[in-house]
Amino acid sequence: MDEEKFHTRLDQIEVTRRTVIETGTTALLLTALPRAALAAAPLDDNQPPPPPVTVELQINGRPYSLALDPRTTLLDALREHLALTGPKKGCDHGQCGACTVLIEGRRINSCLTLAVMHDGQSITTIEGLADHESLHPMQSAFVEHDGFQCGYCTSGQICSAIGMLAESQLGMPSYVTENLNQPAVELTDAEIRERMSGNICRCAAYPNIVAAIKQAAGMST
Numbered sequence: 579m580d581e582e583k584f585h586t587r588l589d590q591i592e593v594t595r596r597t598v599i600e601t602g603t604t605a606l607l608l609t610a611l612p613r614a615a616l617a618a619a620p621l622d623d624n625q626p627p628p629p630p631v632t633v634e635l636q637i638n639g640r641p642y643s644l645a646l647d648p649r650t651t652l653l654d655a656l657r658e659h660l661a662l663t664g665p666k667k668g669c670d671h672g673q674c675g676a677c678t679v680l681i682e683g684r685r686i687n688s689c690l691t692l693a694v695m696h697d698g699q700s701i702t703t704i705e706g707l708a709d710h711e712s713l714h715p716m717q718s719a720f721v722e723h724d725g726f727q728c729g730y731c732t733s734g735q736i737c738s739a740i741g742m743l744a745e746s747q748l749g750m751p752s753y754v755t756e757n758l759n760q761p762a763v764e765l766t767d768a769e770i771r772e773r774m775s776g777n778i779c780r781c782a783a784y785p786n787i788v789a790a791i792k793q794a795a796g797m798s799t
Contacts, residue, residue, distance in 0.1 A: 714740070
């Protein structure tokens with residue numbers, strides 16, 4: 579290959595690499611856009627948003643009737659429409675657990691579900707756990723064992739822990755459950771860590787959280 583053809587080939591390779599980098603960067607930026615922002619914008623500028631729908635929710639023992647865009651997540655309905663800011667918007671992709679609430683007693687990431695899907699259902703947030711001035715046993719255990727530092731994940735951790743205890747008492751196994759014939763799962767440290775793995779504490783207060791859960795479950799720490 580003569581020198582002129584060699585340099586021409588190099589120029590072609592450089593253009594190809596640049597195209598790949600530019601395309602990859604564009605794709606990365608698109609995937610990094612907030613999911614809520616994408617959902618809030620109509621696909622067509624000339625197409626009107628869907629009409630609001632009425633949703634009846636029972637939240638912390640109180641009835642609420644909301645007129646919502648049908649695309650509204652349960653998390654946004656709680657935070658933006660009812661000022662229940664205990665559930666936090668962390669990742670907004672169901673990866674951190676900060677938005678965990680209890681629906682009919684079962685834990686769920688409220689950022690991953692639409693409010694209209696829970697019409698008529700009973701929802702409990704961190705605001706509804708205490709009995710007036712008396713904290714829920716799980717809340718008291720978190721305070722006693724210093725199961726939080728910055729506190730951002732704490733509401734999700736506590737709601738998730740309450741739901742997790744209910745699951746274990748029903749005998750629902752996890753990936754680390756050894757005996758599947760037990761009517762109630764033995765909550766070892768490994769069991770608790772596995773069952774709470776969907777709730778991230780960026781302050782790394784995990785040993786304290788495990789101790790708090792064991793106390794609330796009536797176990798020695």
